[in-house]
Amino acid sequence: MKTKMLGLAAVSTMLTPIAAAAETEVQFWHAFTGRLGELVAAQVDAFNASQSDYTVVQSHKGNYSETLNAGIAAFRAQEQPHILMVFEVGTATMMAAQGAVRPVHEVMAESGATFDPDAYIGSVKGYYTTTDGDMLSLPFNSSTPVLWVNRDAFKAAGVDPDMDLSTWENVGTALDALKAGGEDCPLVTAWQSWIHLENFSAYHNVPFASQDNGFAGLDTELMLNGPAQVAHLSAMQDWAKDGKFIYTGRRNEGGANFRSGECALFTESSAGYAGIKAEAEFDFEVRPLPYWKAVADEPQNTIIGGASLWVMAGHEAEEYKGVGEFLAFLSSSDVQAQWHQDTGYLPITAAAGDATRAAGFYDENPGTDIAVIQMTAKQPTANSKGLRLGSFDQIRGIIDEELEAIWSGDKTAQAAMDSAKSRGDALLRRFESANR
Amino acid sequence: MEKRVLFKGWLLPLVLIAPQVLISAVFFFYPAAQAIWQSLFIPDPFGLSSKFVGLGNFEFLLSDPFYRASFVTTAVFSLLVTLCSMIPALFLAVIADRLIKGSGVYRTMLIWPYAVAPAVAGVLWLFMFNTRVGVISWYLGHLGYDWNHVLNGGEAMGLVVVASAWGRISYNFLFFFAALQSVPRSVIEAAAIDGAHFWRRFFGIVLPLITPTAFFLLVVNVVYAFFETFGVIHTITGGGPQQSTTILVYKVFSDGFVGQDLGSSSAQSVILLVVVGLLTVVQFKYVEKRVHY
Numbered sequence: 001m002k003t004k005m006l007g008l009a010a011v012s013t014m015l016t017p018i019a020a021a022a023e024t025e026v027q028f029w030h031a032f033t034g035r036l037g038e039l040v041a042a043q044v045d046a047f048n049a050s051q052s053d054y055t056v057v058q059s060h061k062g063n064y065s066e067t068l069n070a071g072i073a074a075f076r077a078q079e080q081p082h083i084l085m086v087f088e089v090g091t092a093t094m095m096a097a098q099g100a101v102r103p104v105h106e107v108m109a110e111s112g113a114t115f116d117p118d119a120y121i122g123s124v125k126g127y128y129t130t131t132d133g134d135m136l137s138l139p140f141n142s143s144t145p146v147l148w149v150n151r152d153a154f155k156a157a158g159v160d161p162d163m164d165l166s167t168w169e170n171v172g173t174a175l176d177a178l179k180a181g182g183e184d185c186p187l188v189t190a191w192q193s194w195i196h197l198e199n200f201s202a203y204h205n206v207p208f209a210s211q212d213n214g215f216a217g218l219d220t221e222l223m224l225n226g227p228a229q230v231a232h233l234s235a236m237q238d239w240a241k242d243g244k245f246i247y248t249g250r251r252n253e254g255g256a257n258f259r260s261g262e263c264a265l266f267t268e269s270s271a272g273y274a275g276i277k278a279e280a281e282f283d284f285e286v287r288p289l290p291y292w293k294a295v296a297d298e299p300q301n302t303i304i305g306g307a308s309l310w311v312m313a314g315h316e317a318e319e320y321k322g323v324g325e326f327l328a329f330l331s332s333s334d335v336q337a338q339w340h341q342d343t344g345y346l347p348i349t350a351a352a353g354d355a356t357r358a359a360g361f362y363d364e365n366p367g368t369d370i371a372v373i374q375m376t377a378k379q380p381t382a383n384s385k386g387l388r389l390g391s392f393d394q395i396r397g398i399i400d401e402e403l404e405a406i407w408s409g410d411k412t413a414q415a416a417m418d419s420a421k422s423r424g425d426a427l428l429r430r431f432e433s434a435n436r
Numbered sequence: 437m438e439k440r441v442l443f444k445g446w447l448l449p450l451v452l453i454a455p456q457v458l459i460s461a462v463f464f465f466y467p468a469a470q471a472i473w474q475s476l477f478i479p480d481p482f483g484l485s486s487k488f489v490g491l492g493n494f495e496f497l498l499s500d501p502f503y504r505a506s507f508v509t510t511a512v513f514s515l516l517v518t519l520c521s522m523i524p525a526l527f528l529a530v531i532a533d534r535l536i537k538g539s540g541v542y543r544t545m546l547i548w549p550y551a552v553a554p555a556v557a558g559v560l561w562l563f564m565f566n567t568r569v570g571v572i573s574w575y576l577g578h579l580g581y582d583w584n585h586v587l588n589g590g591e592a593m594g595l596v597v598v599a600s601a602w603g604r605i606s607y608n609f610l611f612f613f614a615a616l617q618s619v620p621r622s623v624i625e626a627a628a629i630d631g632a633h634f635w636r637r638f639f640g641i642v643l644p645l646i647t648p649t650a651f652f653l654l655v656v657n658v659v660y661a662f663f664e665t666f667g668v669i670h671t672i673t674g675g676g677p678q679q680s681t682t683i684l685v686y687k688v689f690s691d692g693f694v695g696q697d698l699g700s701s702s703a704q705s706v707i708l709l710v711v712v713g714l715l716t717v718v719q720f721k722y723v724e725k726r727v728h729y
Contacts, residue, residue, distance in 0.1 A: 065694050072696065076483045093481060093696060100482040248567070249586050250674060257568055394695035397675075404677040408587045423502065430496065430697065434478040434487060 023055045026322040027081035031067040031307065033060060035274070036141075039342055047329045054322030064307065065393065068093075071312070075100050080312040082323050085140060087307045088127060092214065092390045094310050095136060096435040102311045102320070104128075104327065105135045110317070111324025119331070119349045123301050123375045127386035128308045131215050137308035138327050141345045143271035144302040144371050145195040145289050147171075152282040153264035157181025161285070167293045171265065172235065175244040178264050185263035187245045188254035193399040194305055195267050195289075196232065197224050202384035203291055204228050205300040214388035218432040222389075222424045224399070225417035228295045233406055233413035240407045247407045250400045269305060270371030273344030286367030288374050300384045302374050306345065346371055390431025395424040468709060474702035481696035493703035502679055503687070507711075510683040513597065514661035520601035521657055522650070525608030530638065532609075533616040543613065550606035554664060558671030561599035585673070589680030592673045596681050599672060600665045608653050615649035616642065647727045655719055662712055684708050 032040050037060055044058045061070040064087035071084040086094050094101055108115035117125070117135055128137045147165060154161035154174075158181045164170050171187075178186040189195055201208040206228045211220040239245035246263065248254040258266035259279040266272075267289065276284060291299040309330075311323055329335060336352030339345060341361050347353045353372050356362065362369040378384075389395060402416040402423075411419070475493055479486040497503045528546060532539055552560070564572045565585060573583040585591040619642055627637045643650075666686045669675060675682035675690065685708060692701030 068696075069693055072481050097480065097482045097484065099484050247587055250676065253586075260568075262568070391695055391697065394691065394697070397690065397694075401676060401678045404587060408677065410678070423500075426496075426500070427697075430478065430700070433489075434480050434699070 023053060024316075024318050024322045026054055026056045026083065026319060026326060028056050028058045028083040028085075028309075028326070029061045029067060029071060029081040030058060030085040031061065031064045031087070032085075036343065039339065043330065043335060043339070046335070047326055050329065051325065054325060056322070056326050064090075071310075075312065075314075078314065080314060082312060082315055082319055083326070084310050084312055085307045086137070086310050088142075088305055088386070089392045089396065091128065091137070091308070091386075092388045092392060092431070095388065096218075096390065096431075100313055101136075102313050103134060103136045104138050104309075104311060107311045107320050108324050108327065111321040113321075113324035113328035115324075115328060115331075119351060121346070121348060121350055121353070121376055123380045123384070124304055124346060124348050126380050127304055127388075131212070137310045138330065139304075139308050139348045140306070140330070141271070141339075141343065142304040142306040142348065143269040143345050144304050144375050145191070145199050145267055146270050146367075146370055146374065147287040147289055148258060148266040148268055148272065148276060149285045149287055150258065150261060150264050150266075150280075150282055151285055152261065153183055154178070157183040157264070161283075165265075165287050166290060168232070168235065168290045169293050171290045172239075174265070175239055179242065179244050183264050184243070185246045185257060187239065187265045187267075188248055188257050188263045189245075189266070190252035190254050190268040190272070191305070192247075192250065192403050193396045196236065196403075197229060197399060198387055199289065199302045200232055201226075201229060202301065202303045202380075202386075203289060203299050204296045205381055205383050206295075207383050208387055209389055212382040213386065214390075215382070215385060218390065218428075218435060220389060220428060222395070222421045222428070224424075225414065225421045228292070230413045230417055231295070232292065233403070233417065237406050237409070237413055241409060245407075247404070270346070270368075271306070271344045273368060274342075286370050288370055299374075301376070301378045301380055303384060303386050304346065304375070341368075344368065344371075346375060350376075389428065390435065391427040394427055398423045398427075471702045471705045471709070474698060475706045478699040481698065489699070493699045494707070497700060497703055497707070502682075505679060506682050506684055506687055509593075509680065510662070510685075513593065513600075513665075513681070513683050514658055516593075516597040517600045517604070517661040517665065518654065518657045520597055521604035522608050522653055524601075525605045525653075526612050526650075528605070529609050529612035529616055530642075532613055546609050547606045549603045550610075552603050553667065554600070554603065555667035555671050557603050558596075558599050558668040561595060561602070561668075562672045565595055585677075587677050589677055592677055592681050596665070596669050596672050600661065600668045604657060604660060608657070611649050611653055612646065615646040619645050644728055651719075651724060651727045654723065655716060658715060658719070659712065662708070684711070 028044065030040055041058060044056045048055055061067040067084070068086050068090050071080060071086070074080045105115070105117065117133070120135070120139065124139045124142050125135060128139055129135050149161065149165065151161035157178045159174060159177045163174060165174060175186045198208055201224065206226055207213060207223045209220045209222050209224075211217045214220040236245055240247060246254075246257070248257055252268065252272070254263070254266060255268060255272060255275065257263045258268070259276055261280065261282045270286070273286075288299075289302055309327065311320070331349060333349055333351040333355050336347045336349055337355040337359070340347040340352055340356055347356060353376075357369070399420050402411070402420040405411040406413050406416045476488060476490060477486045478489050478493065532542055532546070535542060549557070564570050565583065567573055567584050567586055570583075576583045583591060585595050623641055624637055627641055632640065662683075663685055665683070666689050669681055669683065669686045670689070673681045675686050684704065688701050688704045688708065691697045691704065695701075
């Protein structure tokens with residue numbers, strides 16, 4: 001048996017180069033390593049095995065920023081890949097690069113592959129769709145922030161872990177009780193700007209920036225210094241001062257604190273699921289992201305983070321057919337459902353969510369559907385469709401700096417957000433003048 | 437009286453300097469010229485279009501109070517890195533110079549940190565001072581000091597200075613050690629016979645004799661602090677908290693390679709080029725006067 005397998009392997013190795021020569025190659029650059037990298041490779045292999053006309057070649061190009069840079073540098077050298085993974089923050093940069101990218105809806109229409117824009121979940125695809133409803137890039141990995149609860153820490157501090165944590169008012173009460181019960185780290189967060197400003201604004205249906213958060217035009221201005229945002233950050237500042245909210249860094253540093261069991265509450269992406277499940281040696285639970293009852297009667301939807309796949313310009317029509325086939329394959333509900341269950345990322349089509357539910361996955365893994373519900377319970381509004389701001393990576397850096405000034409008590413929430421607005425607006429004007 | 441060696445003809449000298457000129461042209465003049473040219477435009481990242489703005493990029497930068505503040509940050513950072521890497525290096529070199537046995541081992545051990553890349557050094561120090569699992573922050577916590585470089589700008593600056601200076605101590609040590617070895621023993625011995633104690637001999641004879649080396653190291657270390665430390669800052673603080681560790685070169689990197697703002701990034705490189713140029717002129721004009729060759 002073993003010899004036969006080896007023989008087969010040898011034959012297939014000899015055949016592959018010949019077969020590959022006849023097939024059209026499609027280059028796919030992505031930013032995934034580790035487990036996620038393996039899962040992407042598996043998707044690509046499955047696609048290559050499923051048909052014989054095209055070969056997708058996947059390569060890892062570093063983290064999100066590095067992958068985007070690699071794609072840009074390659075485009076300048078006219079060696080761009082067909083498909084480039086770009087994180088959500090780079091969306092406006094890619095959109096503005098007309099001539100460098102080809103809209104996905106156009107590629108799909110030309111390739112003749114199955115493509116139904118309505119099959120995709122509105123709040124996921126909305127981020128990557130024009131105001132006219134044309135899909136520009138294919139959502140790939142999307143997640144949304146949720147509240148992670150360390151039930152053991154609640155019990156240790158003498159607080160009921162089943163208490164209602166759906167509002168920040170209640171979370172405030174819980175933080176008081178946790179602190180009084182001797183908990184040293186009641187609350188940590190990851191990705192502070194994404195969760196406590198960008199998602200906060202969408203969730204409370206208040207604008208983060210003018211012009212429909214940048215969807216309606218480049219002449220957008222930040223509106224993150226509104227009363228709702230300032231009230232939230234002021235509350236967070238008070239919690240930080242009393243040692244109820246512990247600041248650990250700009251990225252997801254807080255994850256280590258939570259996974260080690262040190263912290264009671266953690267606001268983090270739903271995609272933190274795999275890591276927390278693997279490492280946490282305590283009883284944990286996922287809850288919806290809290291909202292302020294004083295600001296909104298009920299929460300709107302949250303927005304996504306993650307990346308989408310952009311099709312780059314400058315290739316042969318035949319190759320774009322292959323791109324279309326591959327993107328259609330990725331969107332198929334089996335592939336999506338598997339991806340959703342393996343990674344904790346959201347399914348991009350409603351069908352994939354339904355398939356996951358039907359398979360009993362949510363019953364076996366309670367809380368994994370909270371992110372999906374949070375995203376899909378309401379029809380997105382102009383404030384909760386997503387964000388489309390130029391130079392957004394730098395603006396996030398500015399927001400991080402100003403938030404640090406709040407946590408350390410150097411500035412009031414209002415002063416810090418006013419400063420973030422004026423500094424961010426200067427970058428938005430620059431981006432506008434570069435892309436007019 | 438300067439010595440001059442005269443070559444006959446011009447072909448040989450030209451051939452002799454050609455490799456250096458060529459390398460400078462390819463790796464310095466050409467990129468510098470490109471940076472100056474690009475600093476006059478706001479290009480889009482993909483190079484599809486480019487808008488001429490004249491000195492607009494410079495105006496945008498210099499009207500930004502946070503960019504101006506980054507000059508002060510850079511000055512403080514460079515001064516501290518230079519001092520923290522030169523003084524301990526000199527001290528260690530003086531001690532090593534007095535060793536009779538085992539100086540080879542001592543020397544080798546001291547040189548090791550130089551082999552560690554800045555970014556890796558950054559990660560090492562970050563681990564030791566990590567607010568949660570760091571060994572040193574844990575001890576500090578026991579002593580009643582709450583170490584938190586994530587929010588405390590002064591502590592963050594201290595940490596990046598130490599991490600940047602650490603590997604540099606080895607490099608400086610090597611040069612100081614070689615310089616000390618070349619100080620004539622007879623002069624020191626004569627002073628000793630005259631009754632000068634160790635520190636008197638050090639400040640009166642040794643230090644003046646090694647000033648050329650010290651001056652060279654000063655220039656090299658300032659350039660190092662300006663240009664090569666962004667790996668450390670990138671791994672430890674990312675320029676934060678707030679902007680307390682955003683030095684000029686880190687901003688060039690983050691605006692250009694993270695923010696895709698190539699116009700502003702080029703303008704910043706040009707400003708940095710001018711600053712370092714001026715600094716070197718000042719060093720050669722004023723500090724060098726105190727150097728005895």
